[in-house]
Amino acid sequence: MLGETGLYVTLDEHPDHVKRNLQSYDWDIDGMEKKGKMLFIDASGLRRTGGESDRLSPYGGSVTDVSGFTELLKTINKVVEGENVRRIALDPVTSLMLRYVEELKKRRATVAFFDALADSGCTSLITSELKTSLMDRRFQLEEFLSHGVVLLHTLFHEGNVVRAVQIEKMRGISHDTQIRPYQFGVTGIEVFPRDKVF
Amino acid sequence: MLGETGLYVTLDEHPDHVKRNLQSYDWDIDGMEKKGKMLFIDASGLRRTGGESDRLSPYGGSVTDVSGFTELLKTINKVVEGENVRRIALDPVTSLMLRYVEELKKRRATVAFFDALADSGCTSLITSELKTSLMDRRFQLEEFLSHGVVLLHTLFHEGNVVRAVQIEKMRGISHDTQIRPYQFGVTGIEVFPRDKVF
């Protein structure tokens, strides 16, 4: 696990912004990048184009959708094979899904994307932005398509905001089903596995 | 019941993945498969195609919907008759329903599918992914079409997550109407039939 090559696909920001945001953690991203153990693909341009029609674009420049989407999958596959990548982080899939308004197109693109990542043989970690209450969760296609789902909650209880983590599914692995408080520390997300949220 | 031949139709994953996920249980799936008592149909390819139009497909390959859907029913029937199958597990019907966006088409395909399973004479166990709160349940066609409905809840109460099971309907059989806590054990789902959820 340590020592394996990882690929970070940024869909919202330029990799330089991502790296700068991660500087508050005790991770040697630069060192890993220099050793070729950490690779970045900048896919933030995809967000600026819509997946359904180029005629709707309110401003000049245009990247055709299918090629952009297909190209991203091809680029990921090429990097994975050429650099022996074993882990992929994709952040956030929300950018990709925002390209589509029509339900069926969004659904097919999402299925195609998750299938492509699964076919790559890598372990993929995908982030998705949700804004729903703990008690009113709805069906989310990206959760349905994943083998594991970890939820990061922002709970509000008796005047306090509590950040909590919950493993909702993790196929084939027995795991803690409770919801646990966490905080951001210099080593990353610190979970308090014996504490209750309130 | 024990000794009867069962058929597992996987709609989301390849049967190999399903078997691997089941390894944490004390079930001799491999042994049953070798004796011909446990059969698998891989229908995970259906998820990748949409039921309404092939023109919408965002990537090359295409399986025509009607043939795919009809073919699945034919394959199930052939295996059921040829192998004297008495029990069918279908997991999850959600994959099938995601193929349709138009309400009427989805409804007809679902009715056709449940009728075909009923006509097979087998006892079928069908899983469906829901994300609704306990207090805000809506009409679900797949529940309406089933003779029995068992709900697996993830409840959140005073800072604790509780997994609970509820038999919502079981036609012609008197049953416990309470909601009961459960956990995953090595023998499968372990229900605590005398405990309350909180």
Add this chain to the structure above:
Amino acid sequence: MLGETGLYVTLDEHPDHVKRNLQSYDWDIDGMEKKGKMLFIDASGLRRTGGESDRLSPYGGSVTDVSGFTELLKTINKVVEGENVRRIALDPVTSLMLRYVEELKKRRATVAFFDALADSGCTSLITSELKTSLMDRRFQLEEFLSHGVVLLHTLFHEGNVVRAVQIEKMRGISHDTQIRPYQFGVTGIEVFPRDKVF
């Protein structure tokens, strides 16, 4: 009342299934059927066809909607007149309403159906499947069209599931307005008219 001829119209299941499901009750359905006091109409085939267009059918066979719907009304009327039926049970009207997606068509068919039952001069008991919370009831056309509405609730209170019955309306008859617990017993639904639900 006892001694009057009754008609059971099954819209979801074959009458044989319905009779089998009723075997846990102390009712002599077979005896009544032999004496011609209990009649059955199997209308479960209607569910398989949609009310709006035959072109949408995802599988071969097709029963045209209008004829199917009109035919059911005609058959009911013929049996009512020929056999001097005084009571009709129709179970469930949900199957009929699922035939329609377009709001206006569903509404008109429902009005036509309730009017036809009212015109028959019989007392009709119609079941409908709802999934709504006690506090978030919406307008339901079938309730509006009925002279009486009896609700069967599944309440969840402090970790317990409670089955409760409520008479929401019963035109021209003064009745208990409270919500009361009930259970299924060998004589049918047993209501506890002096108990509170919690």
Add this chain to the structure above:
Amino acid sequence: MLGETGLYVTLDEHPDHVKRNLQSYDWDIDGMEKKGKMLFIDASGLRRTGGESDRLSPYGGSVTDVSGFTELLKTINKVVEGENVRRIALDPVTSLMLRYVEELKKRRATVAFFDALADSGCTSLITSELKTSLMDRRFQLEEFLSHGVVLLHTLFHEGNVVRAVQIEKMRGISHDTQIRPYQFGVTGIEVFPRDKVF
């Protein structure tokens, strides 16, 4: 007030049914009708036709909408003028509004209907069927168009069902703003003006 002529327009049921339902009250409807002080218009036929298109009708007979609607207004006006009617009861306006699915048409017909009643110079009492919770009331055009709104609630509190009445608006008249329990008695609705609902 007593002694003035009243008109009861029935939109859901035949007047005979309405009179039968009112027999549990100590009101001499028959006497008043014989003296010409109580008149009935049977407009229950309007419910069976839709306001938007005759082509959609799932069964034979058809009453054209505009004429049906206009005819009702004309009949009401003729009776009001010819019989010196001062009070109109219209029960329920829901039947009229169900004729329309398209929002703008429903809105215009409703405005036209309320304006016609206002122009008649009579005091009109209109019933409308709502199913909303006390805390989640939405904008209702028929309430907006009325000078006074009286709500009949069915509240559920700690296991009890409580029927309560609330005057939500009564233009130009100062009134009790509290919500009060009521019951049906032989003289009509009996309000307990000093009691709280719970």
Add this chain to the structure above:
Amino acid sequence: MLGETGLYVTLDEHPDHVKRNLQSYDWDIDGMEKKGKMLFIDASGLRRTGGESDRLSPYGGSVTDVSGFTELLKTINKVVEGENVRRIALDPVTSLMLRYVEELKKRRATVAFFDALADSGCTSLITSELKTSLMDRRFQLEEFLSHGVVLLHTLFHEGNVVRAVQIEKMRGISHDTQIRPYQFGVTGIEVFPRDKVF
């Protein structure tokens, strides 16, 4: 402030009805009207016509929308300039917004209307009918376009109905942010600025 000329634009009722409804208050509306300090515009006719198409009108008479709408703005401007009006009351803007079903048209007409009132240089008081719970407020264009928003609530708490007022925004003016009980008295709305609602 006292002594300035005011204009009351009635969009729902005839000015005579409005004046009659205000008689329970100790205001000398008639005196002010005679001195030319209080003016009325009857725009209740606008409600009867729809803003989108005349073909939809279910009854004869028709006022074309654009002219009706533009005419109202012109009339208001003419009266404001000719009579030196400094204050405008417009009651209720809901009537105007009900003319539109299509979202964009309603939005543009509302913006145009609020801009015209702002351009008149007068201080305008606009009423709007809302039916939303205190905890589930949504974005309302008319509130967004106003410099100040005062909400009149009908709260339900432990069996009591409480009428309360809340200043939600008042640009450039520091104000009480609490929610306060009020009642209708002979001098108008009486707020209890030191009381809590419960």
Add this chain to the structure above:
Amino acid sequence: MLGETGLYVTLDEHPDHVKRNLQSYDWDIDGMEKKGKMLFIDASGLRRTGGESDRLSPYGGSVTDVSGFTELLKTINKVVEGENVRRIALDPVTSLMLRYVEELKKRRATVAFFDALADSGCTSLITSELKTSLMDRRFQLEEFLSHGVVLLHTLFHEGNVVRAVQIEKMRGISHDTQIRPYQFGVTGIEVFPRDKVF
């Protein structure tokens, strides 16, 4: 930070109104404007035009959308470069988003707008009007596109209104995650960083 040139883009009101509204604070806006340290762009005209079609405009004058939108971006860029602007306040982005009804167009214009501000190299502060409850937050594109999100809440708790501030995200900066009470004072928003909201 102090001493850097700022640009205030007003989308809802004329800059003069904005300055007048800010007079209750101890800020020397006029002085800063005279020294060229505070610049204003009046973009309130954009709100009056819709982004989708000029044919819908209910009144005469018309500014074509694309040019208006593109022109705003060009003007901002010109001022930023010519005056060495380092900070931009844009108030409120809601006006811009109201120009669009069609989901995809609104989404693309919003992405284009946020990208243009990011490309300017300035730190931008953008206000947006939301009306959602604390417990029922939904996905908001403008929050997703921002590096930091600060929420101003109006909470209602036990009869009291409490204004509270919450930092929901601030990329790359560790911050207080609690929700804190605030009030408007002469120096601006005063947060009580050690207090709880209740």
